Amino acid sequence: MKFIFLLLLTALSVFGAEKVIFSETFTKPDALKAWRQILKKDGAVFTVAPDGLHVNHKHLKNGGGFIEIPVPLIKKGRLDFDVEVVLKQGQRPGIGLMVELYNISTFFHDGCRDWRMYFPEANVKRLPYFNIEPVGHHKISSVARNKKIHYRIRFDEESDLVEFYAGDMKDPATARYDVSVFGHAFYRGGYLRIGSFGYAPSDYYSRITNLTLTEEDNTVNHTAVRDQILVFEGMGSDHYVMKKLFSRETKNIRSYRWESSGACPGNFNNCQYFKMPGFATLDNAKYIIFNDAPNVQKTLQKKMLEAVSNGAHLIIMGGLFTLGNGDFVNTPIGDALPVKVDKKWNLAGDSKTPLAISGTKNKGILYYYFPAELTPGAEVIFKAGNVPVMVSKKYGKGRISVFCGTPAGPDVKNAFWRTGCLQEMLDKIIL
């Protein structure tokens, strides 16, 4: 049995789509021999232990030290590793472990219990109040202390894409679609670095192990099975409960929630999607649904439209946070919709004049809507009064539909989201 397994493994590595470029568990005593060590007096100490590399963090602001090893530049691949932030009672964590590959830098902010990324940027771009952390850093995900967690950085240099996974390997915790994977490494050569940030109010350590750099195949999988429902849950998600509405269709629903990261007293919204579908997931998408949800980054939009032209169905459900108010104006998806989206604040209707949706057995009314100007190829599926509310058109092998009604106004019994009217409208476009 063991022999068959080894044979299979060998076959995969020779003929398969992936190739392990570098791996290190840091469990053997001489594991650091090949690594260049740039250490500072009173800075971090790197110790190999039976359970991996212990990076002992000391308080030496921005000067903890690091180890590095040259690795080949690969355009598409992933870096996998396991990390545990080890804290004993009374130890006060700060910013500890750093893991960097090419131009992709990450660090663990143990004080705030999260994993963060940055792509080196100029000092002028420093965020206000962040005087210690690197310029332009962003949170990737929350991190539990004293627990080994598997992390993955997946990158595609040609698409300027980097996906960050933490624990959940199905979908990235976050993704950047507009970044340089190689940066200066393109000229200087690639390095893999493990460092300590040097901001530790009291000594503690991080354990890192099972480090693997894998090259991935570049070919696109055109034979993917489309069985996934990807739901971007915006503010109106309470009214559009997709698990219920799609219960007859499939159970493969993945949701991407648009949520605030803390209270925001300023006059802007600091909400964001805390997860993103990976490119591989989009290849499997049957429905991509925006539930009163704002738009996503351009690269992801393009990938979504690619999925639609290959057979997926993109559905935009109206609300106060989407369409003109949801960054769809002059965007790849905005331009592909069956309705023209060209301005903000174009909500029509009022709280006193309900419009009845026609063509459904279950009666439903709406108060507010986005006035739809149809684009070529669009067909009106449902109307409320004379106002088109459900509009749809073909897009390649797939389809794009927009629901122009919005779940705002009096929460009356016959509001469309309270009756079977909404289900009927969706049934009509998804079948």
Added chain:
Amino acid sequence: MNKTSLLALSLLFPVLLSAVTLTENAGNFTVSNDNYEVTCGKSTGFAVKINKVGKTAVPSALAAPEFNIDNDLEKYDGRYNPSPASTANFRTKAVCKVLKNTPSEIQLEVSYNFYGGKVTEIITFDNSCAVNYTVKAANNVRLFSHNFQVGMVPGDKKGIFLPDMKRVQGLWQSHGTAMEGAGWRAAWYGKKKTGIGIAVPEHKDLRGIEYSMQGGIKDGWGTSRAKLTAVYGSLQKYGKTGEHSFNYTLLIGNNAKKIQETAEKIVGKAPENEIFSYTLKKLAVRPGEGNFIVTEIRNNSNTKADLTLKSTVSYGLDSEKSLGDFKISLAPNAFKTFEIPVKFPADLKKGAAVRSNLVDSDGKIIASAVDFCTVTDRTIRDTGFGIVNAAQAYQEGSEFAWSRNFKSKYVGNFEYYCWMPSTIFGLAPEEDSWLPHTEAHYNTPITKKFVKALNKEAKAQGVGVYSMVTGLWNYQKGIQHPAWLQYAKSGQPLVYNGRMRPNGARRATLKANMFYPDRAAQWGNEMADSIDMFGWAGCRWDWNFLPNVMSDPLYMGEFVDDWYDHKGIPQSKLFPDPDKTGVECLQAWRAAVAKRHPDFVYGTNYGSAEEEWKKTPGYHKESATNSMVLFEDMLGYSAKKFSTFEKWGSELRKRCDLVRRYGASPVVGAMRGLNPGSISYDLAQYTSASAGVKWMIYYTVDLLDGEAERNRFFLRFAEYYYNPEFLQGKADNIKLENPAKVLWKTFIRERKTANGREIIMPLVNQPDKDDFICQHHPQMSSRKNLTFSVKPRKGEKIDSVWLMTPQSPEKAVKLHVKNGNFIVPELKNAAMILVRLKGN
């Protein structure tokens, strides 16, 4: 063997039959006697796990010493003091030894190191229901407690505490109650005859025993569990060195009388007649209202007791009047609770101390007790302010306990934070139960019944409840009114915050566009409906009507980019004069409420720095007029500009003077950066009160925090600490002749009187070294014989000088004045001096 021979044998060899035995197992020791069977883990420190009391199995009962190491910064570095860390011995690797193993006594020793220092525990078992502990800890141990969590008999609805003979109404753990000083308490479950308790003898650092019972919320609620904690500390005053030693005894037995006898051997027998409990029914009463002394008198003797309760009231500076005598007759071993009405003298205003002496038939005083209250038509001015939020306070049956806890800390007003389903169109909810909307998204269902009872129970205790109000819609209510929302530049409604629950339910708050007087008046009417429904005493706004500032009052001074209305018109065009808009809307809101509820107190939260007043003077004035003002931004004492007690106190004083002109009562405090029990916590509160600003109090029963001692003093002498009549004043012509590290100039104020003026000089002692707030300080030295000289102005002369101290809070002491000089004999932490001048 027959019964007779067994009896004979037991008489001949009593020790053999009631021995204590030790069984060594792989990972633990089991100790058993007639009273209990307990297990002590070996590899980690001993936590005594009680398996059986008598023959009754106990589901889970754990007793373990716990050390709290405060993480206060050794040296100020711009941060807040981090929260304390704690460790319990059963989580620590330890060395365990059997020191003694005889049929009459077993002694175990456990020693371990942890980041606070080395600890050695010696646990002694004998054949009684006592398990004696001697705990020695070295070095950096600053707080110590012995936690005794007892999960007794599930479903037992009859559990009580001994010797109280009562349940404790309140919530599990820190929301229960406490006894101060040496004594004993035991949880007793009569149904299964199981008792577990703790007896703590006198100790220089002992604060007392905190105790609570989960089933105490209301009869029949939940599972019976009890927790008893002996609290020592704060040991912080010793700094980093020194050894601490603690002795106390766990009580485990199935006979209530034996438990009591054992406890009394350790802490002493209760006196023949005693005042077991003593409190005034109401913390604040209106002029002419009167109050009630509620006291439990116990006769612990076998003879009938004829007693008299003689009561007096102290008020003003040193006035004292009799409240009459109350005759009590108690049968042998009887105890009884009395509710005695008292009528106060007509000239009693503000703080008062009511003392009762229990006198026997020979006229000898055998016990004495005191409590404090205030006679006021404005509770917000004369008593403290506290806060409790909907994540803690929501369980029906616990309503009484919240105001009881505040009252026990002499706090007469408290805010119920984030309770409502939506602040707009949700202050008088139609539904009977809801989840609070809040920015914190508490997942605690609130019922209308609870909120009503919370107010009612508070009122009965002379405490007022304040509703939080903020300009946020909950999402579901907000989207019903798209025209009443604020919008971002992107065209989206502005979201203050929003998450989804695991079940997919959307919880979010949206920013409201309420900047029109008619909308404000409608909102005010809704507040008035809410008062009708629940009976609020006041409100505390966490928002303001200024359209051009951030929605969080913490950043009120920071003007922001435009927001837009639903048509995309920027606020700067809609409201070109934000101050005027703010004043009009706030006046409309307040007028709508006052029309129906004239006594309702408007409270708000804003930074009141001088530069902010200049930006929006009208709104600041309107907000301050006869209101409560929270200076939340003044919690920034970790910042360099407010880092010392003097810097922070000076700024507080300045801000207080600004709002006092309009009758406001300012508040600061709670929330962050200082730890109860620390010197900084203590001094920060004395500093804020000296500046005329109340410290916002938490609801917990915490023997370490010292809130009761401080607040009863401020309550008693609110006339000087919190009176808006005292405004500007300087240290002109006043000198401290023998300079000491004391804040005294910072808070000098004065007021005019009919025949002269009065100067107040609040004093705050300072740490011996450094004076940063966010830093560990050991106990500072007492300042002895502080000699002040006062040079009256032309035409003035000193009438009298008075000293008020927290150590003797009932009356002020008149100081001897000679040639304008007077001496404060001793300043421990804080004091108030009043100088009365005649003439001019």
